Amino acid sequence: MRIAMLGSGFIARFYADSLHAQRRVDRIHLVYSRTASNAARFATDYGLSYHTADMREAIQHPETDVVLIALPNHQHMEAVLACADAGKPVLCTKPLGRTAEEAKEMLMAVERAGIFAGYLEDLCYTPKFLKALKSVQSGSLGRILWTKSREAHPGPHSDWFWDKDKSGGGAIIDLGCHCVEIGRNFIGKDIRPLEVMCWADTQVHPIDAEDHAIGLVRYANGAIGQFEVSWTFRGGMDLRDEVMGTEGTVWLNSFLRTGFEMFTTGNGGGYVAEKAESDSGWLFPVGDEAHELGYPHMFTDMFDAMEQGREPLETFYDGYVVNAILDAAFASAASKRWEPVNL
Amino acid sequence: MRIAMLGSGFIARFYADSLHAQRRVDRIHLVYSRTASNAARFATDYGLSYHTADMREAIQHPETDVVLIALPNHQHMEAVLACADAGKPVLCTKPLGRTAEEAKEMLMAVERAGIFAGYLEDLCYTPKFLKALKSVQSGSLGRILWTKSREAHPGPHSDWFWDKDKSGGGAIIDLGCHCVEIGRNFIGKDIRPLEVMCWADTQVHPIDAEDHAIGLVRYANGAIGQFEVSWTFRGGMDLRDEVMGTEGTVWLNSFLRTGFEMFTTGNGGGYVAEKAESDSGWLFPVGDEAHELGYPHMFTDMFDAMEQGREPLETFYDGYVVNAILDAAFASAASKRWEPVNL
Amino acid sequence: MRIAMLGSGFIARFYADSLHAQRRVDRIHLVYSRTASNAARFATDYGLSYHTADMREAIQHPETDVVLIALPNHQHMEAVLACADAGKPVLCTKPLGRTAEEAKEMLMAVERAGIFAGYLEDLCYTPKFLKALKSVQSGSLGRILWTKSREAHPGPHSDWFWDKDKSGGGAIIDLGCHCVEIGRNFIGKDIRPLEVMCWADTQVHPIDAEDHAIGLVRYANGAIGQFEVSWTFRGGMDLRDEVMGTEGTVWLNSFLRTGFEMFTTGNGGGYVAEKAESDSGWLFPVGDEAHELGYPHMFTDMFDAMEQGREPLETFYDGYVVNAILDAAFASAASKRWEPVNL
């Protein structure tokens, strides 16, 4: 695949590192970034033949086989619509929309255009998740009663995350989208999410959006998908999932306790892991972060699906359901009662 | 790269799974196996265009860019020499030889032939190991004083492992080769290993070779590289490393505690992880075993090195040093004193 | 102290084992049990001089320095009132009442009688909890934002637990009382709990009461105390707490991961830990369960407090606040909205 990358920020680089690693066959061939100099630097860093500050040019470029959207949340819709216009397969980073309304518009656009569309929900592709899901699906845990997915760290790196208009919300939209979809996978994508109860607050940061939230999603079969999201956690990036079934339980820790422990007085220093907060004392580095976060398995599924003419594991429809659940979470945080999921 | 696979057993399949996963560009194009039917089945399973029961034919095949030796230990030398004869790049699984003498002959053969030769020591390519090594090399742990590498499980799967003539020994040669090279990397490949003290015994299995051994390798700078190997461990595959330096410590667990815990009453069952001993109660599955064991990063380094005309991280020379250390270990187990490493 | 034990069931034995261990000076001198034969057996097992099937006799016995209530929930009030009548110091197991109304009546009775009264909330006395609380109180975690306390196991051992009239509820009253008080301690006993949002359901067991519930308690300073309780967990007894503050975090595991791991094929067998579900495979025994669960430190505080004429760390007032919070939890589970805590 020849990939057009839209965006040159944090996740664009993470994606590019994953795509170009391990002698994979698919390559980014061009990058679009609003600011020409950023596009140019990105192109240099990843050895791309072409860069542009014109999004449509990137999408329509004849050698572009697939478009990869790595732009801020408020740019997703415009970019997706442009791909639909151009008839180009599209992969969009999370969250799909800022609201279910946006997500639905994108979903309908790609369906109308008949293009391949993948939802880049990496945390539903981590090797641990995939193996746990297989165990769950094979019945090792019996009937699923409850899931908990937690993502918490000290807060994001770019201004736009903190601006509700651009992002669509705070920790709920940024991190909740992962957690909700993890729970939904374990409970079963065929089970309808009915209603949501959510607490949200701005406890620490000087922002309008919530920096901490906890929610419960109730499904039609009585199962509960709990999410815990925070931009106020101290200690690194806390990524943990739990599943409880009538016959067993699963605990996953994707970042802080993965079998790598290190103590150092601080000599040498150096990078530990994304969002790590110290470089001395006991540290918990992560071997291969992109892998642990699911990027390689995610892109493999996406490109394989394109070639095989099948749907990927995570589709725009999934992204839309996630947005609908998060809409209900926001409503519940405001109304202080359970709110229905409108699908 | 077009790869000729020699062997169709356990490790050949593990290698093939790793090589053909994740949309990597390099492919196995043919397989050699002594037994034609095994070769045929392997070819079918991996979609290979060609299979043969004639090793030289596989090596000399015009489309063979590189040969991958996945044969029992007593077949490594013959296969390497055949590659040298044919002038074909060669990758050989561990251990390189059954003795340093064999390893030296292979080393000299590939040097004389001027071919690329890589030593497939996967555990020196696990993402955890690579990151830990970088920390060590950057000085985060200060001067390295001691390393411990432990590999223990209930015992191997094929008969030839238990036959000293074919294997060259028991747990020492089979597992010690990993442990010794892990320690040597952390201590520094430029530091000379001087002498070895080793205890070995046959505690459980009805075999001639040792099924349990513990050894200390003393290096010229006073550092100690400890290895603990066993075919008598109950509880799965125990893969742990430790490094102690004047400024810090590292603990790695590559298999039994990697952030994935599961309890099940036994419903559903299914595969847990290599050498796992039960499928109910508390289980510790491994997300992506090949990755956790270093295969993808190992092959990436090998093929990148070939293309870039550089040495891989693990060379035949390294394999030879490992064999020399293991020779000293066997000597020490017999003499009950420290024995010199003859390089 | 000479202790009169009321009850001879599960917790009475756990208490007795703790009290008579480690050469402690305080002794149970008599036991009351409804069924005379049970009283007699208990007296024999613990070497007591006296036993009776008459509760008031036990309380009023001239050598009774303090009464220890280890009866089912619906018997707490009667027993406490009898102690107040008799002017005897009283220690009551958790939960204090089945409702805040009951708890308030007990609280007022002991205040009117001017007797010492201690609330036996053992999980607020575990050595881990006490040390964590000290860290929290010294400011190591900054301002506390959120706490999570989780107690989950496959379900209780006696019939009366499952009978809502006798117990006052299911997992919420049985386990939630612990979790709520743990959170309240970390957040600060001087901070008023305002309202509760709770989900509860009967997912597995054929009972009226809830066997699984999750609740959030919002405090006046904005902090949230989360509780997760279940009688449907598979895998043993899951006892975990977390605290998040602006400057740090604490994670406690009191039972399943305490630094003791064991694999066994099942030979030998034997007791592993309370609520453990298997005796082969990987097991997680607990060194000294009573200690890990806080009993020794709890009784030390109680008796020291009596002697020193001070209040214990956990009082009947605390028990009453806990009941008031749980009342709100039940109300919220029914109304599906946040419900006020009425104190």
Add this chain to the structure above:
Amino acid sequence: MRIAMLGSGFIARFYADSLHAQRRVDRIHLVYSRTASNAARFATDYGLSYHTADMREAIQHPETDVVLIALPNHQHMEAVLACADAGKPVLCTKPLGRTAEEAKEMLMAVERAGIFAGYLEDLCYTPKFLKALKSVQSGSLGRILWTKSREAHPGPHSDWFWDKDKSGGGAIIDLGCHCVEIGRNFIGKDIRPLEVMCWADTQVHPIDAEDHAIGLVRYANGAIGQFEVSWTFRGGMDLRDEVMGTEGTVWLNSFLRTGFEMFTTGNGGGYVAEKAESDSGWLFPVGDEAHELGYPHMFTDMFDAMEQGREPLETFYDGYVVNAILDAAFASAASKRWEPVNL
């Protein structure tokens, strides 16, 4: 029991804290310390009625029921002999002697005098150890093949430890005594230790004695008891044991991973745990250190044994065997071969 404490240093305080905690019945009634002012301060701190700078006076005091030796290693023999002279029961801290010769003299003295004598090997009394030992003895692990006991920290606190004449050695005598006795218990006290292979070096500290050593003790039934001791470890106090048997395995971690994890930016600060090296970042506090280290259970056994006229679990004979094994370890470190254990 009325206890005469000899010594007022680090371990004397640890013992006193344990003895006077949790409303135990036994009390220290007097303290001896070489320096009168230290004795006085200790007496004040622990509310003792009496203190003295005359050791024999302390021992012979008519109210002394039992003598507790908490003096440096080179003072153990003199103190024990004085107890034997006085016919007073004696408890001696580890190691019993600096050599087996010393230990034997003490053993013979107490036997001749017919006094009760206990060897204060606390790490063979930790709740984890006791429970693991019970599992081992009940056959859960089958036939024991190997044990590993590791104690490592950055180095001791008092000068005399570093002076070979006074201490009898470095890390081997100081920490090895624990590790050797732990292994011996798991393998079986009735199995004869035959020979020892040991590496020892002075890698970091400017001392004569070894600051790091690793040894293997071979028992008559072929089992191996491995010890790893170091005064050069960075990261806190590393206390881990492992046992491998034909049917299972046990892993114990007594200090660094006990289910208590904490991250702090450093606000508040305060004591974390013995030998902890930092007070910010990820920390691993220990709930109740004395308990985790076995002191309460050890004293309970000692005093119960005295009262019941039986031997304690750890006797002077055990202390003597440990010294004999350590003598062989020193000999082996010098001769570079296996050395016999002379009993």
